[in-house]
Amino acid sequence: MSIDINTVRKVAKLARIRTNDADAEVLTGELNNILSMIEELNEVKTDGIEPMTSVIEMNLPERADEVTDGGMPEKILANAPEKAAGFFVVPKVVE
Numbered sequence: 001m002s003i004d005i006n007t008v009r010k011v012a013k014l015a016r017i018r019t020n021d022a023d024a025e026v027l028t029g030e031l032n033n034i035l036s037m038i039e040e041l042n043e044v045k046t047d048g049i050e051p052m053t054s055v056i057e058m059n060l061p062e063r064a065d066e067v068t069d070g071g072m073p074e075k076i077l078a079n080a081p082e083k084a085a086g087f088f089v090v091p092k093v094v095e
Contacts, residue, residue, distance in 0.1 A: 001039065003031045 008027045012019045019027065070076060073086050082089040 001035050003028060003035065 005024050005028050008024050008031065009019065012024070012027070077083045077086065077088070080088050
């Protein structure tokens with residue numbers, strides 16, 4: 001896959017990047033080099049390799065999924081500009 005200068009100009013316009021003709025020529029070459037490197041990755045054999053979430057295999061700690069009230073409503077509401085009956089008071093947004 002290769003990119004021509006018109007595609008570079010279109011992408012630059014969409015990204016709101018101001019480019020002149022010289023910059024567009026340079027970017028065309030750089031983007032084509034990047035795409036050729038990415039195409040090389042398609043040649044890597046990945047059959048039988050499990051996806052990894054980390055370099056070191058580990059299990060994350062799990063906790064019970066329990067619904068609670070937080071146990072500290074006073075602390076939660078301490079910095080609220082306005083509160084009533086243990087809840088935040090916010091302006092009405094529905095007409």
